[in-house]
Amino acid sequence: xxxxxxxxxxxxxxxxxxxxxxxxxxxxxxxxxxxxxxxxxxxxxxxxxxxxxxxxxxxxxxxxxxxxxxxxxxxxxxxxxxxxxxxxxxxxxxxxxxxxxxxxxx
Amino acid sequence: xxxxxxxxxxxxxxxxxxxxxxxxxxxxxxxxxxxxxxxxxxxxxxxxxxxxxxxxxxxxxxxxxxxxxxxxxxxxxxxxxxxxxxxxxxxxxxxxxxxxxxxxxxxxxxxxxxxxxxxxxxxxxxxxxxxxxxxxxxxxxxxxxxxxxxxxxxxxxxxxxxxxxxxxxxxxxxxxxxxxxxxxxxxxxxxxxxxxxxxxxxxxxxxxxxxxxxxxxxxxxxxxxxxxxxxxxxxxxxxxxxxxxxxxxxxxxxxxxxxxxxxxxxxxxxxxxxxxxxxxxxxxxxxxxxxxxxxxxxxxxxxxxxxxxxxxxxxxxxxxxxxxxxxxxxxxxxxxxxxxxxxxxxxxxxxxxxxxxxxxxxxxxxxxxxxxxxxxxxxxxxxxxxxxxxxxxxxxxxxxxxxxxxxx
Numbered sequence: 001x002x003x004x005x006x007x008x009x010x011x012x013x014x015x016x017x018x019x020x021x022x023x024x025x026x027x028x029x030x031x032x033x034x035x036x037x038x039x040x041x042x043x044x045x046x047x048x049x050x051x052x053x054x055x056x057x058x059x060x061x062x063x064x065x066x067x068x069x070x071x072x073x074x075x076x077x078x079x080x081x082x083x084x085x086x087x088x089x090x091x092x093x094x095x096x097x098x099x100x101x102x103x104x105x106x
Numbered sequence: 107x108x109x110x111x112x113x114x115x116x117x118x119x120x121x122x123x124x125x126x127x128x129x130x131x132x133x134x135x136x137x138x139x140x141x142x143x144x145x146x147x148x149x150x151x152x153x154x155x156x157x158x159x160x161x162x163x164x165x166x167x168x169x170x171x172x173x174x175x176x177x178x179x180x181x182x183x184x185x186x187x188x189x190x191x192x193x194x195x196x197x198x199x200x201x202x203x204x205x206x207x208x209x210x211x212x213x214x215x216x217x218x219x220x221x222x223x224x225x226x227x228x229x230x231x232x233x234x235x236x237x238x239x240x241x242x243x244x245x246x247x248x249x250x251x252x253x254x255x256x257x258x259x260x261x262x263x264x265x266x267x268x269x270x271x272x273x274x275x276x277x278x279x280x281x282x283x284x285x286x287x288x289x290x291x292x293x294x295x296x297x298x299x300x301x302x303x304x305x306x307x308x309x310x311x312x313x314x315x316x317x318x319x320x321x322x323x324x325x326x327x328x329x330x331x332x333x334x335x336x337x338x339x340x341x342x343x344x345x346x347x348x349x350x351x352x353x354x355x356x357x358x359x360x361x362x363x364x365x366x367x368x369x370x371x372x373x374x375x376x377x378x379x380x381x382x383x384x385x386x387x388x389x390x391x392x393x394x395x396x397x398x399x400x401x402x403x404x405x406x407x408x409x410x411x412x413x414x415x416x417x418x419x420x421x422x423x424x425x426x427x428x429x430x431x432x433x434x435x436x437x438x439x440x441x442x443x444x445x446x447x448x449x450x451x452x453x454x455x456x457x458x459x460x461x462x463x464x465x466x467x468x469x470x471x472x473x474x475x476x477x478x479x480x481x482x483x484x485x486x487x488x489x490x491x492x493x494x495x496x497x498x499x500x501x502x503x504x505x506x507x508x509x510x511x512x513x514x
Contacts, residue, residue, distance in 0.1 A: 034450065034451045037451075037453075039459075040459055040460060040461070041156060041159070041160050041459045041463075043459070043460045043461045043463065044461075045212070045461050045462070045463040047220065067209065070213065070216075074216070074217055074220035075220075106468065
């Protein structure tokens with residue numbers, strides 16, 4: 001299992017466990033993380049599963065590519081730690097991942 | 107193989123007035139059911155609809171697996187043949203494409219429909235809604251659709267695209283004629299009207315393109331022309347994209363405005379709640395989309411043998427996804443029949459899902475937010491005069507007219 005900590009904008013924390021191969025978005029939706037809307041369901045068509053990885057985790061994942069990079073330019077308050085959670089696939093190396101959630105997707 | 111429920115008769119008035127018992131019966135079958143009128147397999151449970159729209163092997167464009175001869179035979183079977191403009195600009199577009207072509211076409215217009223870009227239209231929408239309401243000041247009774255709601259989405263999408271205000275009413279007529287031919291009752295008269303509408307639409311857009319060439323604007327037409335000049339899209343793709351955006355921006359938003367207003371009128375406690383808590387507007391609008399999804403039916407083609415809800419499908423099978431049915435699935439929503447403006451989360455499928463997720467969703471929601479906010483602020487009482495008649499068909503959900511009384 002891979003432990004992921006979601007930091008909510010109001011200071012609450014939710015710690016959940018995901019499986020390898022699951023996307024970060026799927027884990028968030030299945031765990032009732034309502035800030036992750038994921039309206040298109042993970043097809044790079046809506047940009048509503050935006051989150052910020054904790055800075056120390058950013059370098060441990062490949063940078064956003066192609067469609068994800070383009071969509072990140074269009075989300076609310078993007079920064080250098082922005083990712084679309086549907087494009088982050090959980091793997092054992094991500095055990096302990098910390099994710100900062102936006103207050104709203106739009 | 108389960109049989110189609112007796113109540114599932116989408117061209118009848120009974121179904122139009124209340125399709126939800128038929129949808130529930132269809133969901134309860136638990137497996138896809140064949141709908142012979144349209145030679146399509148219907149899927150109505152939330153989990154199954156989600157699975158279909160997320161699966162990249164289930165596509166919109168039959169060209170992925172059909173030879174040109176098979177495609178032509180299918181066009182004849184669907185009565186989509188012998189309409190050259192329709193085939194060129196309506197049957198071939200972003201919505202009817204998949205994969206690389208779809209993603210390329212969507213990329214050129216995506217930015218203009220993101221929340222930040224859409225938010226720039228708020229002042230324009232507010233001004234237009236105010237001017238319409240000012241024009242209704244001496245009226246105590248109106249048809250909410252024809253006197254008010256029907257004018258707004260077309261005006262807004264026209265501005266986004268770069269169409270002059272005075273031309274928007276004509277665009278609405280063309281859109282309606284094209285869209286009405288998608289439903290399952292494809293008569294010769296509707297076919298001729300749809301083809302003529304596309305031809306006129308195309309001629310109009312040619313003129314608009316030349317006007318933008320002389321005087322570029324900050325609109326979608328100008329962005330698409332830049333893509334055309336850079337070789338990113340073809341001339342036909344540009345025209346088809348403009349038509350798609352204009353059509354998608356018209357009818358469905360008018361329909362959900364009508365059904366949303368009707369739901370508020372038939373749930374006065376929810377209207378009172380919204381007046382008391384304007385912060386509920388965002389979740390409220392989401393609930394209007396879930397409760398009465400304006401585009402309840404879309405389809406996909408099977409390109410590789412697969413199984414959906416226990417039923418095996420071969421290449422070429424057509425799967426109909428019933429968003430309006432899935433959005434009332436008790437397996438996905440608590441008390442799904444209840445109209446609850448505070449429902450959250452509300453992961454409905456009214457905007458579809460997957461790669462074809464509604465491009466204009468933020469614009470539609472902004473239209474609705476401005477309209478309901480303005481109406482509730484201006485009128486202390488809004489009452490239903492008579493129960494409305496709903497449009498027949500499987501592809502749309504909306505009231506034909508909505509007579510209401512207004513009191514400041």
